[in-house]
Amino acid sequence: MTTYIIRRLLQAIPLLFIISFVLFALTNSLGDPLAVFAESRQRPTAEAREEMRRRLGLDRPLLEQYVVWLIGNDWMLVDVQGDGTVMEPGTRQGVLRGDLGISFVTRRPAWTRIEERLPNTLTLMIPAYTITLILAVGIGVYSSVRQYTFVDNLITGASFFFYSMPIFFIALMTIYIFGVQFTRWGLPALPIGGTGDGSIGDLIVHMFMPIFCLVAIQLAAYVRFVRSSMLEVLGQDYIRTAHAKGLSEGRVVSRHALKNASLPLVTLVGLDLPFLLAGAVVTESIFAWPGMGRLFIESFERADIPVMMAILMLLCVMVVVFQILTDIVYTWFDPRIRY
Amino acid sequence: MSAVDTTTTQSRSSSAVATLQYEKGRSNLSRSMARLRRHRMALVGIGLLIFVFMFVLVGTLLIPESQSTFNMPSRALQAPSAEHLFGTDVIGRDLLARVVYGGQISLFVGVTAVIVQMFVGTVIGLLSGYLGGVIDSVLMRFAEAMLSIPQLFLALIALRIFSDPTEFPDFTFMGRQYSATMIVIVFVIGLTSWMRVSRIVRSVVLSVKEQEYITSAKSIGAGNWRIVLRHVLPNCFAPIMVSATLGVGSAILLEAYLGFLGLGVRNPTPTWGNIMGDANSYINQWYYWFFPAVFIMLTTLGINFLGDGLRDAFDPRSLR
Numbered sequence: 001m002t003t004y005i006i007r008r009l010l011q012a013i014p015l016l017f018i019i020s021f022v023l024f025a026l027t028n029s030l031g032d033p034l035a036v037f038a039e040s041r042q043r044p045t046a047e048a049r050e051e052m053r054r055r056l057g058l059d060r061p062l063l064e065q066y067v068v069w070l071i072g073n074d075w076m077l078v079d080v081q082g083d084g085t086v087m088e089p090g091t092r093q094g095v096l097r098g099d100l101g102i103s104f105v106t107r108r109p110a111w112t113r114i115e116e117r118l119p120n121t122l123t124l125m126i127p128a129y130t131i132t133l134i135l136a137v138g139i140g141v142y143s144s145v146r147q148y149t150f151v152d153n154l155i156t157g158a159s160f161f162f163y164s165m166p167i168f169f170i171a172l173m174t175i176y177i178f179g180v181q182f183t184r185w186g187l188p189a190l191p192i193g194g195t196g197d198g199s200i201g202d203l204i205v206h207m208f209m210p211i212f213c214l215v216a217i218q219l220a221a222y223v224r225f226v227r228s229s230m231l232e233v234l235g236q237d238y239i240r241t242a243h244a245k246g247l248s249e250g251r252v253v254s255r256h257a258l259k260n261a262s263l264p265l266v267t268l269v270g271l272d273l274p275f276l277l278a279g280a281v282v283t284e285s286i287f288a289w290p291g292m293g294r295l296f297i298e299s300f301e302r303a304d305i306p307v308m309m310a311i312l313m314l315l316c317v318m319v320v321v322f323q324i325l326t327d328i329v330y331t332w333f334d335p336r337i338r339y
Numbered sequence: 340m341s342a343v344d345t346t347t348t349q350s351r352s353s354s355a356v357a358t359l360q361y362e363k364g365r366s367n368l369s370r371s372m373a374r375l376r377r378h379r380m381a382l383v384g385i386g387l388l389i390f391v392f393m394f395v396l397v398g399t400l401l402i403p404e405s406q407s408t409f410n411m412p413s414r415a416l417q418a419p420s421a422e423h424l425f426g427t428d429v430i431g432r433d434l435l436a437r438v439v440y441g442g443q444i445s446l447f448v449g450v451t452a453v454i455v456q457m458f459v460g461t462v463i464g465l466l467s468g469y470l471g472g473v474i475d476s477v478l479m480r481f482a483e484a485m486l487s488i489p490q491l492f493l494a495l496i497a498l499r500i501f502s503d504p505t506e507f508p509d510f511t512f513m514g515r516q517y518s519a520t521m522i523v524i525v526f527v528i529g530l531t532s533w534m535r536v537s538r539i540v541r542s543v544v545l546s547v548k549e550q551e552y553i554t555s556a557k558s559i560g561a562g563n564w565r566i567v568l569r570h571v572l573p574n575c576f577a578p579i580m581v582s583a584t585l586g587v588g589s590a591i592l593l594e595a596y597l598g599f600l601g602l603g604v605r606n607p608t609p610t611w612g613n614i615m616g617d618a619n620s621y622i623n624q625w626y627y628w629f630f631p632a633v634f635i636m637l638t639t640l641g642i643n644f645l646g647d648g649l650r651d652a653f654d655p656r657s658l659r
Contacts, residue, residue, distance in 0.1 A: 019484040026496050160380075160647075164640035166592055168599050168615060169632035175622050192622075278489050282596055286619070297600065300495055308496075312488060319487035 001331070005324065012320045019316050020095075023309060024066050033058070033104045033303040054080055056104075057090075069101065069309070070094050095313065101306030105299070110310040113295060120195065121279040121291035124207060128214035129276055133269070135219055137258075140226025144234060145253060155223065162220035171213045171286045178209060193288035210287045214280060225268060229261040236260075263333055270326025274318035278311070371577070374652040381648020387641030391634060395446065398439030404515055406436035408607050419626050426626035428617060438630050441609035446638070448525055448610065449591035455529025456590070457536060457583050461575065464540025465567055469548065479541070482534040490531050494593060495602060497527045502605075509607075518608040524597065528590050536586075539578045547574045577653035584649055588642035595635050611635050 033056075034049050044052065053059050055078060057068050073090025080086045093099035100110040143155040162170075175192045182189035190209055196202030233239065234257055242252045279293035292311060299307040331337050375381050411431035419426045425434035467478040485493065498520070501507070507519035547553065548571070556566050591611075597603035598612020599619065606613070611631040618628035 015480055015484055018480060019487065022484065023488070026500065029500050030496065031499070160643055161640065164588070164643050165636050166595050166599075166615075166632060166639075168596075168619075169628075169636060172619075172622055172628050172632070176625055180623055275489060278492070281491055282599060285600065296492060297495075300499070312492065315489070316484075316487045 001328075005328070008324045008327070012324070016313075016316060016320060020070075020309075020313060021066060023312050023316075024069060025062060027305045027308050027312075028062060028065065030300070030303045030305070033305055035303070051080055054078065068092060068094065070096055072097060072099060100310040100313075103299075103304055103307050105302050105304045105307075110306040113299075113307050114292070114310055114314065117279075117290060117292050117295045118277070120289065121277065121284075121293070123203070124210055124214070124284075124289060124291060125276040125279065127207070128211045128218070129273075131211070132215050132218045132222055135215070136222030136226050137262075137265075139219075140223045141230055141253060141258060143223070144227045144230035145249075147231060156227070159220040159223045162216055163224065165217065167213055167217045167280070167282050168286060170216050171209070171283060174209050174212060175286070193286075195289065206287075210280075210283050210289060213283055222268075226261070226265060229264045230257060233257045233261045259333075263330070266329055266333060267326055270322050270329065271319075274315060274322045277318055278315055368576075371649075371652040375648050378648035378651055380644045381652070384641045384644025384646075384648060387637050388645065391442070391638050391641065392446075394634070395439055395442040398435070399443065402433075402436045402439055404436075404440060406433050407440040407609055408432065416621065416624050416627070418624075425630045426624070428614070428627060429621060434614070434626065434630060437609045437614055438611070438634060441611050441614050441631065442634060444521060444604060444608055445591055445594060445611040445635070448521065448528070448594045448604070449587045449638075451525045452528035452532075452590040452594075453583050453586040455526055456533045456586055457579060459530060460533035460536025461540050461572075461579060463533065464537035464575075465544060465571065467537065468541035468544025469563070469567055469571065475541075478537070482537055485531070486534050490593065491596060493531045494527050494597060495600075497531065498524065498597065498602060501527065516607055518605045520603070520605045521608055521610075524594060524604055528593055532586065532589070532593075536579065536582050539582060540575050543575045543578060544571055547571050581646055581650045581653060584642060585646035588639040588646070591635060591638055591642075 034053060057065055057073065057078070060068070068090070072092040072094030074093060076090055077087040078090050080088055092101065095101075102108065103110050103113055106113065139155060143152045146152050178190045179192035180189075191206050192209070194206060196206045239252060239256055242256045247256075277292060278296070279291040281293035281297060283289070284291045284293040285297065296308065296311050298304075299311070409432065414423075414427050414431040415429055417423060417427045417431075423433050423435065425438060428434055428437065463478055463482070467475045501523045502520045507523060509516055509518050511517070553566060553570055556570055561569075594603055594610060595612035595615060598610050598614075599616045601613070601616045603612050603616070604610045611634055614631040615628055615635075618624070618631075621627050
């Protein structure tokens with residue numbers, strides 16, 4: 001087991017290098033990050049911009065920029081004037097030493113940008129995901145046990161319906177009904193965006209609609225998944241044996257069927273969990289929720305390469321880590337699997 | 340349907356020759372299609388898709404294209420009326436015309452993006468599975484790398500890189516002006532979603548590769564090309580069909596999300612997604628966002644029903 005984990009970790013390292021290089025090349029071709037300063041109120045002179053470009057290393061070849069991004073440039077000299085007169089030592093430490101760079105826009109470390117936004121995203125995503133999972137297992141199991149009954153068909157139909165729905169449709173409809181129309185009808189309306197005035201109660205009120213939308217969309221896919229893996233297990237011989245031994249229906253479903261059906265669910269959850277960190281781009285922008293998805297869009301629009309790279313690399317590392325964790329949890333759930 | 344079934348069963352039992360004809364006449368594909376015709380959800384899906392398609396087609400024939408771009412700010416944001424069935428948008432364009440012509444583009448993007456996706460995915464899957472070795476591990480690591488980044492993020496970045504209006508100017512085709520972002524988005528969606536297809540194809544190739552008929556094809560001197568195209572590729576048909584169908588749905592949704600974020604196909608070309616993007620700031624005017632969203636939903640719903648039906652139909656173990 002330990003050798004397996006070590007081997008997986010070693011395999012992950014080249015993968016992360018490939019991903020980071022591809023992403024670095026892509027984000028660096030998004031356009032000139034210094035164009036932002038040309039539009040700002042205190043417009044720097046062309047010379048100042050050239051100096052800034054050299055300090056940031058944006059004039060160097062891509063491969064060199066990538067190496068600096070990885071291991072920093074405090075071991076080499078930066079030619080600030082571009083003519084070899086003023087040489088300053090670099091200040092960056094590089095990603096491998098935990099320095100994700102300075103945001104081009106806010107001039108603060110890229111990591112502090114993430115630290116500000118990550119809690120917002122998690123306060124939205126964790127409750128939404130937890131509710132989704134609990135409801136999905138409940139509804140999926142119920143629907144599979146009563147296969148082809150009216151309720152099962154209703155659930156299957158509804159999950160298809162929500163599965164095909166773009167999330168902005170649900171979001172706009174809930175805003176229109178609970179935000180706009182409730183105000184017109186004089187009913188207590190829900191706030192339609194933002195995170196409130198900072199108090200917990202207000203935050204929770206603001207969380208209602210985004211969480212409702214996220215659950216509605218995610219739930220559909222998970223219900224279908226739980227239902228189909230339950231149906232597969234319920235058709236197995238050992239379920240018939242369990243029934244034949246005279247076990248109660250509830251015990252067969254919970255102990256024999258659900259436990260086995262939860263294996264594929266573990267994989268799905270393990271692969272989906274890291275993406276919770278990315279937040280929900282569309283939901284966050286509709287509900288003006290200052291989370292990671294919005295941060296990505298904001299940095300994308302202003303070509304803030306260090307922040308984009310920080311978000312993307314955080315995600316990739318989490319994906320790799322969760323893949324390995326999923327495999328470990330798998331052996332715990334299914335003793336037949338040995339590595 | 341049942342009449343055909345009984346006659347073939349009868350002739351099957353009557354003589355060996357008839358059995359041969361039965362097997363010949365009813366290939367795997369036609370048996371799958373017969374199963375599909377009995378799949379109620381798939382039929383509903385086909386119905387929905389025909390409805391959406393007819394809406395766009397009839398709309399195109401009845402409403403001139405100029406209606407979808409003709410603006411008149413004095414009639415902005417009117418609720419649906421007899422004159423403008425879907426109302427008007429913020430600069431007074433007729434929303435019915437925009438939904439019709441936007442539908443053309445959304446459906447076009449969905450289908451062509453999937454063609455790109457299937458082509459790339461199949462080629463990479465075949466190469467990876469058939470050649471194996473270093474090529475296999477490089478290609479599969481690459482696919483894994485792309486899978487670990489949210490597709491929306493990848494598409495956004497790629498779209499920005501390749502949508503510079505100076506390099507890709509608007510073009511005119513059959514008397515209508517289109518934004519070049521429309522073509523760019525097809526490739527962006529296609530090239531960011533081939534990974535699952537290539538994995539499916541690869542796994543089919545791996546299981547087929549060791550079969551005896553491949554060995555016999557090799558032993559009679561068939562080249563690699565011939566083996567791959569004649570003996571391996573046909574086995575991938577069913578899974579490719581299923582994921583292509585479902586792929587159209589996700590391509591249309593992705594286009595809608597990109598358009599909604601205001602980063603998809605640019606004006607003057609309307610799509611369901613960018614109409615929604617414009618409507619985002621006018622939530623009070625329900626007709627502005629409701630109709631394009633309904634059509635996106637009907638299309639993806641139809642595609643998901645059909646895709647599910649196809650999966651059941653191609654799966655020999657399926658009972659229905």
